[in-house]
Structure formats: C-alpha cells, structure tokens
Amino acid sequence: MTNTQIDHLFRKAEKQLSDTWKSVLESKQTELIQMFNTYGDRAYGVWIQDFMALVIEPFQQEGYQVKAGFNRHNSVENWGPPEERERCAWYFIHNHEGAPIGTLVLQIYHSHRSFFVPRAPQLLFLQVTEREDILTALSQSTTRVRWDRKEERTHTLEAQSITQWEYATDVSLADCLGRSESEHSSWSLDEALSHWGRYGWELVSVTPVDRKMIAYFKRPIRSN
Known part of the structure; x- marks a missing residue:
C-alpha cells in the first residue's frame, strides 16, 4: 500500500x-x-x-x-x-x-x-x-x-452552571531573568507578568525546562 x-x-x-x-x-x-x-x-x-x-x-x-x-x-x-x-x-x-x-x-x-x-x-x-x-x-x-x-x-446544562476556566502558557519568562540579583528583581519580569494580568490572566505556577521557564496562566471564561 x-x-x-x-x-x-x-x-x-x-x-x-x-x-x-x-x-x-x-x-x-x-x-x-x-x-x-x-x-x-x-x-x-x-x-x-x-x-x-x-x-x-x-x-x-x-x-x-x-x-x-x-x-x-x-x-x-x-x-x-x-x-x-x-x-x-x-x-x-x-x-x-x-x-x-x-x-x-x-x-x-x-x-x-x-x-x-x-x-x-x-x-x-x-x-x-x-x-x-x-x-x-x-x-x-x-x-x-x-x-x-x-x-x-x-x-451539558451542568457545565453551563459552573465556573469554566481557560489556560495558556508562556515559555519566555526566563528571558527576563539575568544572573545578578538586581536583574532578578528588575522591571522586565514585572512587566512580562503584568502584560498577562492586564487581560485577566492569573499566574498559576512556573516550571523550569532546560534553560527556559514555562509559566501557566488561567482566567475564567467570559460568558457571552
């Protein structure tokens, strides 16, 4: 075949x-x-x-x-x-x-x-x-x-009566982390997280993978 x-x-x-x-x-x-x-x-x-x-x-x-x-x-x-x-x-x-x-x-x-x-x-x-x-x-x-x-x-009707969530990931957070303590607390990381927050996304957790850091966000699904 x-x-x-x-x-x-x-x-x-x-x-x-x-x-x-x-x-x-x-x-x-x-x-x-x-x-x-x-x-x-x-x-x-x-x-x-x-x-x-x-x-x-x-x-x-x-x-x-x-x-x-x-x-x-x-x-x-x-x-x-x-x-x-x-x-x-x-x-x-x-x-x-x-x-x-x-x-x-x-x-x-x-x-x-x-x-x-x-x-x-x-x-x-x-x-x-x-x-x-x-x-x-x-x-x-x-x-x-x-x-x-x-x-x-x-x-189902059951699903319509409960709070529903959507999730998203960001693999670029490690780009905001330098090697020095000052770089770790710099505005770039704050801005990266705030960028998600402006649209209603809440940071749930982060996971290091190789040299990257995966951030997990969630927010309630808005009803129409």
Whole structure:
C-alpha cells in the first residue's frame, strides 16, 4: 500500500465516520442511555461497534483486513476530565497477505457522569503496528492533538452552571531573568507578568525546562 493509497482510504474512512457516528448515536440513544445506567462505560463500546463497522469498509472493499468492533485491550484512556474523557482505540490494518501495514486509531470523547458525547470522534493513522510503539506514539500530545481539527464541544446544562476556566502558557519568562540579583528583581519580569494580568490572566505556577521557564496562566471564561 502506497502513501497515496493510504491517504485516499483514510479520507474515505474519515467521511464514513463523519456520516455515521452521530446518526448511530441518535438512533440508539434511549437504548444506550439505559445501558449506561446499568453497565456504565460498556454502552460506549456498543456504540463504537456499530459505527466502526461502517468506518472500516473503505479498507475492506479494497481487500485489506481490518477487524471491526471494540476491543478494550486495544485501547487506552489517559486524558481529560471525567466529563470529557478521551479514549484511543486502535485497529490493525493487514494487507492481502495478512501482514500488518499500519494502525487506524479512533479518538473517542465521552463522559463518565452520564451517557454523553461532548465532542465528535476523530481518526488518526499510525505507521507502527506493535502495541508498545502505538502507546508511545499516543503518549505524545502532538500525535493526538491536532489544531487543524479543532471541534466545537457540546456542553451539558451542568457545565453551563459552573465556573469554566481557560489556560495558556508562556515559555519566555526566563528571558527576563539575568544572573545578578538586581536583574532578578528588575522591571522586565514585572512587566512580562503584568502584560498577562492586564487581560485577566492569573499566574498559576512556573516550571523550569532546560534553560527556559514555562509559566501557566488561567482566567475564567467570559460568558457571552
């Protein structure tokens, strides 16, 4: 399989995902809610099984072997708050001879509080096929977080009734620190922090990394 073929089939799979995840959710919502209330997160596995059978069709139609369904062992869930937890599930792609050639990864966002999908699922393609290599790749945020794929989130009424925060970082604070005590207390550091403060950002903490210093800021999200 060439890179061009991979990209072509991947785009078709993405379209299938876009066309099916929500329709399957809406058609079985009552059943899935009842299942969640009884069995918890298993309900999401049932939902995934239904729409992934359609998502992998482009690969299967070209003779590639991909197993549908949802295998909890072939997944990892490490990221996000309980209201928007991210799980990555992977599906091995084998060629016509049965040799592994890549891995299709499904990013699914879900709530542990109730059956609720706060964000559209997305697909990734990894060229690695060993479990440890997949876990290593997914542990890097640059693999999973794609600014060109940013999606709008659907918030519950509960989320609308609590104070929400946004965060930002600054990696340039070390530029304000010289070697002498006078330089440490100079106006440049005060000005750098005040520049954030003028726009409502509060300094939360700082972390030294190599020769830089990462500053973490937060502020309440303003209601419209």
